[in-house]
Amino acid sequence: MRRSGHAVIKVDELRKTFTRTRATGRLRRERVAVEAVDGVSFTVQAGEMVGYIGPNGAGKSTTIKMLTGILVPSSGLVRVAGLEPAKQRTDLARHIGVVFGQRRQLWWDLPLRDSFDLLRYMYRVPPERFRHNLDRLIDLLDLGPCLDVAVRQLSLGQLMRGEVAAALLHDPEVVFLDEPTIGLDVVSKGRLLEFLQSINKESGVTVLLTTHDIADVERLCERMLIIDHGRVIYDGGVEEVREAFGGERMLIVDLETAAPPLAIEGTRVERVEGARQWLRFRRSEVSAARVVAEVAAQAPVVDLSIEEPEIEEIVRRIYLEGLPGNHATDNSRVL
């Protein structure tokens, strides 16, 4: 177990501006500055597992690329494992592992085993350490049968597990995974997520995960960063997003006998089916306890349950509508 509790990723007012040319007439062009990342700040403590989500083009990948040293920030501060990624890229590489769901780092024509061996040389992993790590990864990711197969012949699930193993051979402190589950079937995905959870819990590896699938984050992470239009719009617990963005809860109540729709302040009855009624209410307006008490006061109750809104649903709404009171717009400007 590694020491935890110190900031392993620190990002402050990070910006990346791309200039693009855009045709404005038949021959005329203008240069447009696009803020792909527009003042992002957050800190990740060692041992955390953080989901970094946002709609397409929100700036997720650009952030990851600045954290790993691939892109040079336009301004702002980035520290990963105490290093400045863009300046100390090759030093940083020893401390991080990177998996891109859409890119292959394994040697396409070689058996998986050879790729691992090349990485051992490249990262100068001491032989005993390498054997220990490899045995463990083979065991946990069930890679035994794939080792002597050329990478190009692996199934997508095997390939991704191979990629993840490749990113962990040198004991990185931080692992960045950009869409690692893209295209995987339910079983392969489940296996991969389970594995990520185990290396986080058992080895204390810090994990930053971007994904289009909120369910992945819900399943793995305690903390979630939502980015949109280049800005962090939510940073907090995965469960707490419900509280932060409301979303409507549903009280399902079985009364002793069929009754007319209940009239309770702050709620509205969605459906009535015999003795069962569905009441919608907002957390911000009325507490569940209050609603239950009111219902019980009006009619005898046999059974009740409360459904929380799906996190995925909440996030989708945030993507579509933006935050209440936050008018994010097209963040490009003509130069």
Add this chain to the structure above:
Amino acid sequence: MDDRLAARSRPASRFQAVPGCFGLLRWRAALYVHLIGARVRAQLQYRLSFALDLAGTCFITFVDFLAIVVLFAHLPRLAGWSLPEVAFFYAMATFSFGLTDLIVGHLDEFPRSIRTGAFDLFLVRPVGSLFLVVSSDLALRRIGKMIQATVILLYALGRLHITWTPVRVAMLITMIPTGVAIYSGVWIIAMTVTFWAVEAREVSNSFTYGGSFLASYPINIFGGWTRRLLAFVIPMAFVSYFPGLVVLGRPDPLGAPVFLQYATPVVAVALLLLAMQMWSIGVRHYRSTGS
């Protein structure tokens, strides 16, 4: 500051200790051999296509060679140079170019990795990206060119009756690595253009392949403008012409200062350093792709 300390307190045993400068060089060399070995093994997996490729380049090389023979048959002297002398310049330049093509020729594919964003992965490794790009491939089939050059060189040396002095031998031997360094430098610099303009491949090729053509002949056969370009802008004259004058023991027909004939190693090192510098500037301008 706290996180910086934490970074230092990591267990040191996770990596093998980094030895000094020489050790680092040895490690690089070993890593290069490993990476290239893997590529060669991969190429040999496709035995048939490898054999076809090799046969193809050998055939093209043979046709090139025929063209030279025909040319020489009609031109007993070229701008004051005898046939074996021209053959010598040609062979030395071609051998260096062939070796360069073998070692860094796959840089031609580099613009594609910029366009697709595959270059990302070269940037998350504990070794420099230029080193990784260079060691990402070795096109064995390009050996054909070097075989052709060797044959021509043997012919030229057989006919030239050079009086071998230590200086001339040293010059002849260093011409190959310095030639490779100059070609590689030009190649790398030409490729760094793609960090800014992805579709600049044709421009790059005109420098590399065009340059090799120009370097293959004694520069006094060209007009003044081309000559100055070759000597001082794309320093192709230093590949074969200037050091070749020393080996042949001929004065420069153009009367250029003698020190230029010995300047090749300096030019080669300077050009390589410049290329590495340009590359790292290019990397800082790399924009990757959308996702």
